[in-house]
Amino acid sequence: MTDLGTQGSATELPGSKDERRGEKPPRRSSSSVLPLVAKLLFLGVLNALAIISLPVMLAEDFWPGIITVALATIALDWAYLSKRAIPAKYLIPGTIFAIVFQVYPIIYSAYTSFTNFSTANRLTFEQALDQFERRSSNVPGSTRYQLTILGGDGGTGELAFFLTDDQGATYLGTADGLQPLEPDQIATDAEGDVQEVEGYVPLTIAQIGDRQQEILQQFEVPTEEGAIRAVTVTSAAVFNRLYSYDPDTGLLTDTETGTTYGQEEGNFVSADGDTLQPGWRIAIGFANFTRIFTSEAIRGPFVQVFIWNVVFAVLSVVTTFALGLGLAVALNHPGMRGRRVYRSLLILPYALPSFMTALIWAGMFNQEYGVINQILGASVPWLRDPTLAKLSILIVNLWLGFPYMFLISTGALQSIPEELKEAGYVDGATPRQAFRRITFPLLLISLAPLLIASFAFNFNNFNIIYLLNGGGPPIAGAQTPAGHTDILITYTYRLAFESGQGNEFGFASAIAIIIFILVGSISALSFRRTRALEEVV
Secondary structure (H helix, E strand, C coil), X not given: CCCHHHHHHHCCCCCCHHHHCCCCCCCCCHHHHHHXXXXXXXXXXXXXXXXXXXXXXXXXXXXXXXXXXXXXXXXXXXXXXXXXXXXXXXXXXXXXXXXXXXXXXXXXXXXXXXXXXXXXXXXXXXXXXXXXXXXXXXXXXXXXXXXXXXXXXXXXXXXXXXXXXXXXXXXXXXXXXXXECCHHHEEECCCCCEEEECCEEECCXXXXXXXXXXXXXXXXXXXXXXXXXXXXXXXXXXXXXXXXXXXXXXXXXXXXXXXXXXXXXXXXXXXXXXXXXXXXXXXXXXXXXXXXXXXXXXXXXXXXXXXXXXXXXHHHHHHXXXXXXXXXXXXXXXXXXXXXXXXXXXXXXXXXXXXXXHHHHHHHCCCCCCHHHHHHCCCCCCCCCHHHHHHHXXXXXXXXXXXXXXXXXXXXXXXXXXXXXXXXXXXCCCHHHHHHHHHHHHHHHHHHHHHHHHHHHHHCCHHHHHHHHCCCCECCCCCCCCXXXXXXXXXXXXXXXXXXXXXXXXXXXXXXXXXXXXXXXXXXXXXXXXXXXXXXX
């Protein structure tokens, strides 16, 4: 038989216990409210920034950015407002940062490598053509005008010019043309200053400052003599266009000489080979890549630089690891006194900024005034001789790199159980054999990925090369700015930005993509090879 008392006590009544007793439920503590307020403030700022950025990107027709910002904002709002999307709170921000700072730069660099993007070819075709069509020269003997700059809608609307010629005649100049004015069409104040002309009012100084580029560079009044343009904010003159463009033939004509320019690889080029600037961006396929291997001026130094780049990266890893591991083994002996002091001193080079250390070493290696030559009492060309320059770079990189190898080797050594080495000693192994057969293979298992990362870092170690001696000394006979100690990244920089032909961003991106493929392939192959080390255990 069911106990009615027990059944009744087990049945829960609506409402909480506090409400059934007539008491108010406890209020949410301030410790739970503050995180909610902080989260809402964060999302509010995030959404505000997204809303502000969208009109700017819409004006530039930057649809990839618009789509990315919209999707990222929606995803973050959903992740942080939903109580169930706990993993997404960590995955979505990390994914967004990876796309923005890693994936997008790679994709954009790859896209740029297939274009002629450079200092001379950075505009769109429409922007370049607009610059040519706006180039003009003052018409000799033409009328000069006194100018008052007008604007519709209280000065914020369409521009217009109030013009007065040498004879005192007045005109209203708009984008449609020049219109003579009668005195009754001009409203002036008691001092004779213009107040209004056909619905236009004079711009204030602040309004002129805000629209200065539009007034001085874009707005013009078409006339039979030419286009009236502002010379200053108080004077105007008649100008003739220097170039005219025929959209049917795609030819640009010099109005003064009659020379025609056709379109060739993103530039207007005449039959004599004369190239006009600026040019515009176009896709050129694999031209940047084929230029690397087909141009003798680039191919010769490129191969030499590549070989030294590999040697430099390998020797940097080998020397720094050997020194760092040797010091770590020496300081790992339990009976050695003052180990903490020694370890602290050995990581000092790692604590200093590398760029500052490189500049200090450059001064020390100076042939005339360097402290090294003063100590030796000699005049050794450390940074001017090709072989000595490479040796100097390896020495400096050894100084900068061994503390890192010392730290990771020390940590790896301390993680190896002492029982393994003791078992080796019991089996008759000497300390050297125990290190070679037990300790070192176990070290490589944990350190191999870090050694691969160190190789990738040194393969692109721009700072040490560029700050120490700028990649010099120059390679004799090279037709491009290449030096004996240049690596691919510094050679790319100098070729793109110091060749005297302008900044060739597309060409630099092509070499950067090659570097990315080389380093990625070598790293992937090395990671596959390191799996064999796990069979030692």
